[in-house]
Amino acid sequence: MSETIKKFMYLNRRAPYGTIYAWESLEVVLIGAAFDQDVSLAFIGDGVYQLLEGQDTSESDMKNFSTTYKALGDYDVTKLYVEKESLEERGLTLDDLMPLTWEDEDDDWAEKDSIRLVSRAELADVLDDQDIVYSF
């Protein structure tokens, strides 16, 4: 669709259901996937709650969009950075998050983890390396 390839970062900072930012961010990611850019997502602060396993919105009558994260691999969105300190500050570990994977067609369709646990300092370097940062 475009000859230019830029590094696109979607920075997710908010919990999933208190505001619409998380869901409308995901809508941009899904549309953006068609543009063949070098896409990453990062989850910091309350944004790490977006990836929690076992989300249940049945009592609040809100749309549970958590399964959409599991489909990201099919859209070739395979780099999901999660900030370690943000998890720790909220009493969470990687085990509390949904297992998110993608299939690597260059490696006999091996299933690989999409989530990359990084420190705050490491994530700063990742952000510094981006061309575009969409902040939600």
Next chain:
Amino acid sequence: MKFAIQVNEGPYQHQATDSAYQFAKAALDAGHEIMRVFFYHDGVNNGTNLTTPPQDDRNIVNRWSELGKAHDLDLVVCVAAAQRRGIVDEGEMQRNGKDAQNIADGFRISGLGQLIEAGIQSERLMVFGD
């Protein structure tokens, strides 16, 4: 410099659209290019012509329309966000069986691809919001 602007918050409730407007104006005055202003989330509410603020306050919607007209700006309201929040143009009115439209002068409703394209084609994407 070729800028694109993303506005994520509605008028009056939040300063984001004021800051975006002031930035756009200053950038244009300094000879820079604004290739697109994309209104997302509650930012789509910047594009309704039903806004009627008190006369002793700024008219945020008209201000965007006027700046758009003066500089031929591409003011784009996200269709998905607009449908949720009731921002409607002629096409959306017919498509969704509504009996009114309210898109302000100089704005157009289009898809999220316009935001991605703005990121690709601009040299800097400025995001205004929390």
